Amino acid sequence: MKNRVWIIIFSAVLLICLGAWIFVTNFNFSTNIVGIYQDNRLVKTIDLNSVTEETEINLSSEKGNNTILVSNGHIRMKYADCPDKICVKHGDLTESGTPIICLPHKVIIQFENPNSDVDAVAGAE
Numbered sequence: 001m002k003n004r005v006w007i008i009i010f011s012a013v014l015l016i017c018l019g020a021w022i023f024v025t026n027f028n029f030s031t032n033i034v035g036i037y038q039d040n041r042l043v044k045t046i047d048l049n050s051v052t053e054e055t056e057i058n059l060s061s062e063k064g065n066n067t068i069l070v071s072n073g074h075i076r077m078k079y080a081d082c083p084d085k086i087c088v089k090h091g092d093l094t095e096s097g098t099p100i101i102c103l104p105h106k107v108i109i110q111f112e113n114p115n116s117d118v119d120a121v122a123g124a125e
């Protein structure tokens with residue numbers, strides 16, 4: 001009877017370790033860091049995988065207003081009062097696709113390369 005209890009405890013610990021290992025490996029492989037730039041300056045970085053509920057981010061400048069909608073794994077321009085609305089029509093930001101750019105408001109939403117130098121990106125006109 002006592003042996004059985006130990007086997008159950010040992011199995012439980014093993015399962016917890018396995019679960020933790022799967023969690024850690026998955027977490028490392030699926031970071032989805034997105035950077036939001038305004039006027040060539042990094043305003044905010046978001047890990048799309050850590051977003052648990054839909055959030056709106058409001059950006060306003062003398063050029064105009066943008067509302068960015070963030071949800072788990074997704075980011076898009078929900079609203080903008082720019083004349084062309086290209087950023088809104090762009091839809092979801094995809095990893096293989098082009099960044100979401102609001103040219104009139106100088107707002108850029110793009111995936112961050114963890115190895116890239118932010119200054120180099122910000123300096124490119």
Ligand SMILES: [Zn+2]
Pocket residue numbers: 080082084085086087088101102103104105
């Ligand atoms: Zn726009």
